[in-house]
Amino acid sequence: xxxxxxxxxxxxxxxxxxxxxxxxxxxxxxxxxxxxxxxxxxxxxxxxxxxxxxxxxxxxxxxxxxxxxxxxxxxxxxxxxxxxxxxxxxxxxxxxxxxxxxxxxxxxxxxxxxxxxxxxxxxxxxxxxxxxxxxxxxxxxxxxxxxxxxxxxxxxxxxxxxxxxxxxxxxxxxxxxxxxxxxxxxxxxxxxxxxxxxxxxxxxxxxxxxxxxxxxxxxxxxxxxxxxxxxxxxxxxxxxxxxxxxxxxxxxxxxxxxxxxxxxxxxxxxxxxxxxxxxxxxxxxxxxxxxxxxxxxxxxxxxxxxxxxxxxxxxxxxxxxxxxxxxxxxxxxxxxxxxxxxxxxxxxxxxxxxxxxxxxxxxxxxxxxxxxxxxxxxxxxxxxxxxxxxxxxxxxxxxxxxxxxxxxxxxxxxxxxxxxxxxxxxxxxxxxxxxxxxxxxxxxxxxxxxxxxxxxxxxxxxxxxxxxxxxxxxxxxxxxxxxxxxxxxxxxx
Amino acid sequence: xxxxxxxxxxxxxxxxxxxxxxxxxxxxxxxxxxxxxxxxxxxxxxxxxxxxxxxxxxxxxxxxxxxxxxxxxxxxxxxxxxxxxxxxxxxxxxx
Numbered sequence: 305x306x307x308x309x310x311x312x313x314x315x316x317x318x319x320x321x322x323x324x325x326x327x328x329x330x331x332x333x334x335x336x337x338x339x340x341x342x343x344x345x346x347x348x349x350x351x352x353x354x355x356x357x358x359x360x361x362x363x364x365x366x367x368x369x370x371x372x373x374x375x376x377x378x379x380x381x382x383x384x385x386x387x388x389x390x391x392x393x394x395x396x397x398x399x400x401x402x403x404x405x406x407x408x409x410x411x412x413x414x415x416x417x418x419x420x421x422x423x424x425x426x427x428x429x430x431x432x433x434x435x436x437x438x439x440x441x442x443x444x445x446x447x448x449x450x451x452x453x454x455x456x457x458x459x460x461x462x463x464x465x466x467x468x469x470x471x472x473x474x475x476x477x478x479x480x481x482x483x484x485x486x487x488x489x490x491x492x493x494x495x496x497x498x499x500x501x502x503x504x505x506x507x508x509x510x511x512x513x514x515x516x517x518x519x520x521x522x523x524x525x526x527x528x529x530x531x532x533x534x535x536x537x538x539x540x541x542x543x544x545x546x547x548x549x550x551x552x553x554x555x556x557x558x559x560x561x562x563x564x565x566x567x568x569x570x571x572x573x574x575x576x577x578x579x580x581x582x583x584x585x586x587x588x589x590x591x592x593x594x595x596x597x598x599x600x601x602x603x604x605x606x607x608x609x610x611x612x613x614x615x616x617x618x619x620x621x622x623x624x625x626x627x628x629x630x631x632x633x634x635x636x637x638x639x640x641x642x643x644x645x646x647x648x649x650x651x652x653x654x655x656x657x658x659x660x661x662x663x664x665x666x667x668x669x670x671x672x673x674x675x676x677x678x679x680x681x682x683x684x685x686x687x688x689x690x691x692x693x694x695x696x697x698x699x700x701x702x703x704x705x706x707x708x709x710x711x712x713x714x715x716x717x718x719x720x721x722x723x724x725x726x727x728x729x730x731x732x733x734x735x736x737x738x739x740x741x742x743x744x745x746x747x748x749x750x751x752x753x754x755x756x757x758x759x760x761x762x763x764x765x766x767x768x769x770x771x772x773x774x775x776x777x778x779x780x781x782x783x784x785x786x787x788x789x790x791x792x793x794x795x796x797x
Numbered sequence: 798x799x800x801x802x803x804x805x806x807x808x809x810x811x812x813x814x815x816x817x818x819x820x821x822x823x824x825x826x827x828x829x830x831x832x833x834x835x836x837x838x839x840x841x842x843x844x845x846x847x848x849x850x851x852x853x854x855x856x857x858x859x860x861x862x863x864x865x866x867x868x869x870x871x872x873x874x875x876x877x878x879x880x881x882x883x884x885x886x887x888x889x890x891x892x
Binding site: 402650659665 | 800805808809811812813814815816824827828830831832834835836837838839840841843846847848849850851852853855857858860869872873875876877878879885887888890
């Protein structure tokens, strides 16, 4: 093995620009890593032929010397992004056979930046889940192992996380509605950032909860995340919520200088019964930032406790509206009808056969909280609580806080199947530290910070001011350098 | 607030998802677990708080009301489970 697949984006870019290597060589190295990694369940629709064609045109551009920022860099694409002519089914049976006639803005931006796409990666069905166990393709598996246990890579962007951690690609794109980039990044020892709501266009991304969904990069380093985010985001006429704010050169903002930055430690994130290992990791992270010149202060975000319950009203409500389009008429899978069955039976059976249990549950919860008589009690109340959660953050930022440090997840990766017997709420608790960020529309990044006593990675999350991803990634980059996390999973697949 | 079989069946109907009679009790139980969790929101004082309508304070952009796309019938129909003579086909809805 040549091992080019283990490179970071920055390493590959520099070698490509220096003409030390071709994109075709790096791409072939990834393709061969992907073919040897079916046990991880990460890549679910492979597009090696397209990838090689893209790599060859990237090589041509590189030869001409006017290569864009991601020229020749092979990536994994979450199955939520529409890619023209490539199966795109949000890991759901209901989109079996769907091949979009159009390209999502984010993947179009990446392709315009010269990226090579290796194929679609696994995820929870419609991005609803925290363990990648609700996918129609079967589980994605974490390349990290404890004893002989098969562990979850987290979710919903579990395939992206597994693929990056196992070096099947240089980086991948994920989406994050309640923690779906940051939680899997933490579980697999990689970096994942959810940008400010509106940074990335949502056009062509299968919608889950439109007021919360954002795309973001999942990478091997903060520098890679900065390079990739810049290429992905920007204003798009096709998404009315995408922002016209200028996109800075994020990589140039990674100076390593965080002197006089003020980092907040929110006391409400210290949960009862939290693992002492996570507690000490959190404290170590704060000490590292202090040593690097930042000031660390205790802060309060009083409505934190209500973020998850508010999320589990708002997200299902939006999902029930968004998923109404899967009716077996215009695209996707229609149930086989018996003679005489009506159009209502067609809708009901197509949706019952096509959606998995968790998706059905959330659509129905959403239908309930939006239904006459309950709209005010549930949906409107949750939106008011959301305003209060956002105000908690506005208050601490107004008081001078630059970024907030928290653990990314309440535990390390758990065993696949563990949640099968749990009630639905137990799975939801995985997002307790991440979901506030989506509700407030803020940027949040998870950085690998160490291994627990079982040898599994743990992540720390930094939350930034809106539109200040550059500043946030600079702090994350400083934390990353201080932790010196370089561990990789031992190959068993 | 507790959800019974009849309410579960009504919600399934509204959501246009077929649920077998035999699964209704389990479904009602799951709804109750989730709604029990959501009930915590009643502890919050929301007096005078506006419900959030947009997470970032930006105005929706306007554009000219004119055709910018179209004439792609074949591509629009290309993923239909049943398309005939340029239309989406469904079971008979009018007697």
